[in-house]
Amino acid sequence: MAKGYWNISGAVTNPEGMGPYLQAVEPYLAKFNARFLCRDLKTDVREGDAGHLTVIIEFDSLASAKAAYDAPEYQEMRKFRQPHSKVSLSIIEEGDHAGH
Known part of the structure; x- marks a missing residue:
């Protein structure tokens, strides 16, 4: 089964304010067997305006990634x-879902 991913990019505007979210999200994602593949606060953006933050989180499946996000x-x-x-x-x- 193909894995699912959360692909997050952007900027943290108030690092001190992120504490409650970070404390809650890591144990929450563990319930879904999710794992962080990448967490970078100093992303080397070469094109576009993606921001300095990049996070890639892997899930066992696309359905699991969607369920984790959609949960109340x-x-x-x-x-x-x-x-x-x-x-x-x-x-x-x-996988390659934009095949030529």
């Missing part, structure tokens, strides 16, 4: 992050 518990947790960051979060599936 996570939707409440987002409120801790939103005032302190500007991010783009995409849910993607492993």
Whole structure:
């Protein structure tokens, strides 16, 4: 089964304010067997305006990645992050789905 991913990019605008979100999100994601593949606060952006933050989180499947995001518990947790960051979060599936 193909894995699912959260692909997050953007900027943290208030690092001190992110504490409650970070404390809550890591144990929450552990419930989904998710693992952080990349967490970078100093992303070397070569094109575009992605921001200095990049996070890639791997899930066992696309369905699991979607379920983790859509859960009411996570939707409440987002409120801790939103005032302190500007991010783009995409849910993607492993593999080449834009084949030529």
